[in-house]
Amino acid sequence: MKFNSEKYLLQAACAVASRAAASKSPIPALEGILIQAGAEVRLTGYDLKEGIYTRLQEAQVEEPGSVVVGARFFGEMMRRMPDGIVTVSSDNDLNVSVQCGKSEFHFMGISADDYPEMPAVDQLNAIALPAKILKSMINQTIFAVSDNDVRPIYTGTLFEIEGDELTLVSVDGYRLAKRSEKLDSAKMENCSFVVPGAALSDIERICGDNDEEVKISVGAKHISFSIGETVVISRRLEGEFLNYRRSIPENFRTIVQVERTEFMSTIDRVSLIVSEKNSSPVRMIFGDGMIDCVCVTPIGKAEDVCTCEGSGNGLEIGFNDRYLTDALKAAGKDKLLVCLNTASSPCIIKAADGTEAFTYMILPVRLRAGD
Numbered sequence: 001m002k003f004n005s006e007k008y009l010l011q012a013a014c015a016v017a018s019r020a021a022a023s024k025s026p027i028p029a030l031e032g033i034l035i036q037a038g039a040e041v042r043l044t045g046y047d048l049k050e051g052i053y054t055r056l057q058e059a060q061v062e063e064p065g066s067v068v069v070g071a072r073f074f075g076e077m078m079r080r081m082p083d084g085i086v087t088v089s090s091d092n093d094l095n096v097s098v099q100c101g102k103s104e105f106h107f108m109g110i111s112a113d114d115y116p117e118m119p120a121v122d123q124l125n126a127i128a129l130p131a132k133i134l135k136s137m138i139n140q141t142i143f144a145v146s147d148n149d150v151r152p153i154y155t156g157t158l159f160e161i162e163g164d165e166l167t168l169v170s171v172d173g174y175r176l177a178k179r180s181e182k183l184d185s186a187k188m189e190n191c192s193f194v195v196p197g198a199a200l201s202d203i204e205r206i207c208g209d210n211d212e213e214v215k216i217s218v219g220a221k222h223i224s225f226s227i228g229e230t231v232v233i234s235r236r237l238e239g240e241f242l243n244y245r246r247s248i249p250e251n252f253r254t255i256v257q258v259e260r261t262e263f264m265s266t267i268d269r270v271s272l273i274v275s276e277k278n279s280s281p282v283r284m285i286f287g288d289g290m291i292d293c294v295c296v297t298p299i300g301k302a303e304d305v306c307t308c309e310g311s312g313n314g315l316e317i318g319f320n321d322r323y324l325t326d327a328l329k330a331a332g333k334d335k336l337l338v339c340l341n342t343a344s345s346p347c348i349i350k351a352a353d354g355t356e357a358f359t360y361m362i363l364p365v366r367l368r369a370g371d
Helices: 007-020 070-080 131-140 197-206 262-273 320-330
Strands: 002-006 032-035 041-046 050-056 059-062 065-070 085-090 095-100 103-109 126-130 154-163 166-171 176-183 191-196 213-218 222-227 231-235 254-259 283-299 300-319 336-340 347-351 358-362
Touching: 002 007, 007 032, 007 041, 007 050, 007 070, 007 085, 032 070, 041 131, 050 197, 065 070, 103 347, 126 131, 131 166, 131 176, 131 197, 131 213, 154 197, 176 320, 191 197, 191 231, 197 222, 197 231, 254 262, 254 283, 254 320, 262 300, 262 320, 262 336, 283 320, 283 347, 300 320
Parallel strands: none
Antiparallel strands: 002 059, 002 085, 032 041, 032 065, 041 050, 050 231, 085 095, 095 103, 126 213, 154 166, 154 191, 166 176, 176 358, 213 222, 222 231, 254 300, 254 336, 283 300, 336 347, 347 358
16 A cells, blocks of 8 residues: 655544544554555544544555554654655555655554444435534533433434424433524434434534535434545434423523623632532522522632523522533523523523524522531
8 A cells, every 4th residue: 555645634634533543442453543545545443333434635546555553653643744745655564654754654554454344324314414503503512411321322412303403402410402403405304313422522523614514314223424525423322312392391480681701700700619529509599680699618608799681589599500601601692591480490591582592401409508
């Protein structure tokens, strides 16, 4: 195998493919990147759960072939190489050579025959949307994906397609994040599937802030996301996902409007005395035109006030500061509605302009006398 490529293109392709390479595996080949040179040059990373392959643009193939190289080692090598044309070659004995300018590396590769084959997606359904829209939808929901493997289905995000609308929902038992978007493409069959959060993190990073089309192909056991020259293939998570429609309240006793940045700053200040060793909820008292925020830990006490429009009639409720902050950061609007019922009922945060693109639900924390 032998091919030439611009260093920055090869480095970028290596960075993308290595996202799916296993950090540690009993199969050494899975800790590497499969490089295949033929009609085109393709780099693949695969850890048996998620696979990413990307085509190297403008590469010149002199000899076809394939070899597996260590993902971390090859990535660092590309990063430290001088700018210019990189020549990568390997022989039948798996001796790999990489040259750029006066810099040369010689090392042993792994046989491509030892690399497991990625699953094919038996396309049952397909959908397309702009990369910037998918990136935004993932960004506004992924923070609520559970990191607890007790309920594996919640370690992913639900994709639900109904008519011309796509909805993403993440839930971890304490909070819920929902984001919907109308699709310009023709209507497709209604379906739902759950994509692992780890795969969505990679997809979010790969998607650009542009209108380039992302094609999502849905199979019985796997899903593929085609983004430009890159394809991400992930297994589907199996299980029964939360019926989010029944979980989100529709009627509220108290609704106040807040400025997102002011509310975030207030929470950030009073939660300064919260730490892993000294955790405590933020106590909020929703009054007339203001929200009194108080936090007490063994370190001390912090108080601040956030202005609002409307009155909470003195409703007192406690929240985990991080859960509130994550939702406020992800919200894409400056003016938000905070919707409440009782001190033990979920809090709903949504846009004040009436758009229903995103909805965040946060469960309150039971307050004790000392909090």
